[in-house]
Amino acid sequence: MKKKVSISKIIIYIFLLLGTIIILFPFFWMFLSSFKTMEEIVAFPPTFFPENPTIANYINVWSEMNFGRYFLNSVFVLVVKTLIILYTSILGGYVFSKLHFRFRNGIFLIVLSTMMIPVPVTILSLYQEMVWVGWIDTYKALIITGVFNTFGIFVMKQFIAGIPDSLIESARLDGAGEFRVLHQIIFPLIKPALSALAIFICLQIWNDFLWPFLVMNSDSKYTIPVGLALFKGRFYTDYAKQLTGAAITILPVLVIYLFLQKQFVEGITMSGMKE
Amino acid sequence: MKPNKKITSQKVMITGTLGLMAVFYLAFMIIPIIYAFVGSFCNWNPMIGQMDFVGLENYKTMLGSTAFQKALVNTLVFTVVVTLFRVVLGMLLAVLIDSLGFLKSFFRTVYFLPVVASMVAISLVWVWIFEPTSGIANQILGFFGGQGLGWLKDQHLALPSIMITTIWKDVGFSMVFYLAGLSNISTSLYEAADVDGANMIQKFFKIQLPMLSSTTVLISVTGIISNLQMFDQVFMMTEKAGPNNATLTAVYMLYDEAFVNYRFGNAAVIAFVIFLITLAFSVIQMKTEKKI
Numbered sequence A: 001m002k003k004k005v006s007i008s009k010i011i012i013y014i015f016l017l018l019g020t021i022i023i024l025f026p027f028f029w030m031f032l033s034s035f036k037t038m039e040e041i042v043a044f045p046p047t048f049f050p051e052n053p054t055i056a057n058y059i060n061v062w063s064e065m066n067f068g069r070y071f072l073n074s075v076f077v078l079v080v081k082t083l084i085i086l087y088t089s090i091l092g093g094y095v096f097s098k099l100h101f102r103f104r105n106g107i108f109l110i111v112l113s114t115m116m117i118p119v120p121v122t123i124l125s126l127y128q129e130m131v132w133v134g135w136i137d138t139y140k141a142l143i144i145t146g147v148f149n150t151f152g153i154f155v156m157k158q159f160i161a162g163i164p165d166s167l168i169e170s171a172r173l174d175g176a177g178e179f180r181v182l183h184q185i186i187f188p189l190i191k192p193a194l195s196a197l198a199i200f201i202c203l204q205i206w207n208d209f210l211w212p213f214l215v216m217n218s219d220s221k222y223t224i225p226v227g228l229a230l231f232k233g234r235f236y237t238d239y240a241k242q243l244t245g246a247a248i249t250i251l252p253v254l255v256i257y258l259f260l261q262k263q264f265v266e267g268i269t270m271s272g273m274k275e
Numbered sequence B: 001m002k003p004n005k006k007i008t009s010q011k012v013m014i015t016g017t018l019g020l021m022a023v024f025y026l027a028f029m030i031i032p033i034i035y036a037f038v039g040s041f042c043n044w045n046p047m048i049g050q051m052d053f054v055g056l057e058n059y060k061t062m063l064g065s066t067a068f069q070k071a072l073v074n075t076l077v078f079t080v081v082v083t084l085f086r087v088v089l090g091m092l093l094a095v096l097i098d099s100l101g102f103l104k105s106f107f108r109t110v111y112f113l114p115v116v117a118s119m120v121a122i123s124l125v126w127v128w129i130f131e132p133t134s135g136i137a138n139q140i141l142g143f144f145g146g147q148g149l150g151w152l153k154d155q156h157l158a159l160p161s162i163m164i165t166t167i168w169k170d171v172g173f174s175m176v177f178y179l180a181g182l183s184n185i186s187t188s189l190y191e192a193a194d195v196d197g198a199n200m201i202q203k204f205f206k207i208q209l210p211m212l213s214s215t216t217v218l219i220s221v222t223g224i225i226s227n228l229q230m231f232d233q234v235f236m237m238t239e240k241a242g243p244n245n246a247t248l249t250a251v252y253m254l255y256d257e258a259f260v261n262y263r264f265g266n267a268a269v270i271a272f273v274i275f276l277i278t279l280a281f282s283v284i285q286m287k288t289e290k291k292i
Helices: A007-034 A038-042 A056-064 A067-098 A104-116 A119-133 A139-146 A150-161 A165-173 A178-189 A191-207 A210-215 A224-234 A239-259 A261-269 B008-039 B057-064 B066-098 B104-116 B119-129 B136-143 B158-183 B187-195 B200-211 B213-228 B232-237 B250-260 B264-291
Strands: B042-045 B050-053
Touching: A007 A239, A007 B066, A007 B104, A007 B119, A007 B158, A038 A239, A056 A067, A056 A239, A067 A104, A067 A139, A067 A150, A067 A178, A067 A191, A067 A224, A067 B008, A104 A150, A104 B008, A104 B264, A119 A210, A119 B008, A119 B250, A119 B264, A139 A210, A150 A191, A165 A178, A178 B008, A191 A239, A191 A261, A210 A224, A224 A239, A224 B119, A224 B232, A239 A261, A239 B104, A239 B119, A261 B104, A261 B158, B008 B042, B008 B264, B042 B264, B057 B264, B066 B104, B066 B158, B066 B200, B066 B213, B066 B250, B066 B264, B104 B158, B119 B136, B119 B158, B119 B232, B158 B200, B158 B213, B158 B232, B187 B200, B200 B213, B213 B264, B232 B250, B250 B264
Parallel strands: none
Antiparallel strands: B042 B050
16 A cells, blocks of 8 residues: 655645754855955845855964964863863762762752752852952863863762672672772773763853853953854954854864764763663 | 772772862862852952951842843843743644654754854854845844834844844754654554554644653753853854843843853842853752652
């Protein structure tokens, strides 16, 4: 029996395709505009494809905007902070799920409750603390203030709890110290959860704006979002450069996203966490 | 198990980890909250090391300020609208995409794309889209015979413009959660509904909507909490929070009070108002989850 394609299915596809155009249009517009001259961008009626494509914007932005430096700074903060957070999350997750001590559950609840604290409440005092210890305009202010991530600990605890105790017990009976158990038994088993969490954390750190903006003062230390935002302030009406800066900012994430889509989605929804 | 088998390495790990965590959470969460609370009763300026007690003066100033009242209204309106769209559109897209046999991952990939991009960069693009003379939004309006709008320059349209940008960026986020939720609904429910002769709409209201209720709670509460703290878009898309404070939000005002005017005490008042509202919603979430 040949199945008729229902009208409703066609309508759904059309609706979703229209939505796709709405979603993708700003990205296309941004990339195409980055290859246009300023005159062409403000021209009326507007053109879609560049008439005379030019890479002048990219050259100008890279030289005038110190973008290479911002990129390196972002990468540096990203790598260091992510590695630290992943380790502390695994450690915390292990301690709260496989080790036993008094008040374990109560302490965990207190830690968990800190997730409810909105950023604005702590940010003022954090800034004051940075002034006190002289960490304003240093990478320490960005990294040290984030070494523990409650969400990461929570996710890792859930996942590690699913690891059979027998594996851990037999390692202990073989004389392994607890850190050896952690590194040799637990680490290999949590890879799927780890990559999902890593993506979640990386996205947060890479796109983080407010705190780096408040704490960093030197151009040579800005991360990409901060550099881009301040760039807008300096070149207020130069849309060509701004759009190009935006394009450079988004491009790496976009490329990585296209290759790792499944992991991105799983990372955000932690749907890979279902045991 | 021998009594002294509670190995030293376990103790080291426990005390070491908990010790570090205690230092961290005290230094960067607990003490800051308490200190900010104290600071809300002071003229507080970290730059000159000032922390002079002034009692309820900051509270009177802020709560009586028309700008702050406007900021609260803007923040609440923004939060409610954006969260509502997040839930409704996210669920709608998920349900539609889930019903497809073909192009499912394509659509999921596309709609999620804005989520991974930096809000700072996205804001720049949308500022350009909303540009009254050369932006594409007015070009499209003109194409359909409409008149150009002021968008971000118009005090009545500035906040809605930011809402549009935010919803555009955010919808994929809730969509993937709903897709995950839908994938957990067992097919036997759908088969039973088919036996009863249910159509798509009935299946939505009787099966999908109820089964997605915990996802909806998650999406709404996380949406509310993050939208209450919205800052990046206001900062990037409008000058000094728009014509006539049109896009002034609580966190923007906090930023302005603290980091432009160096009145951290006032900013702390704003912070605690936000905290109270956030707590209220978190409590509602916990109560709602118990009911489900």
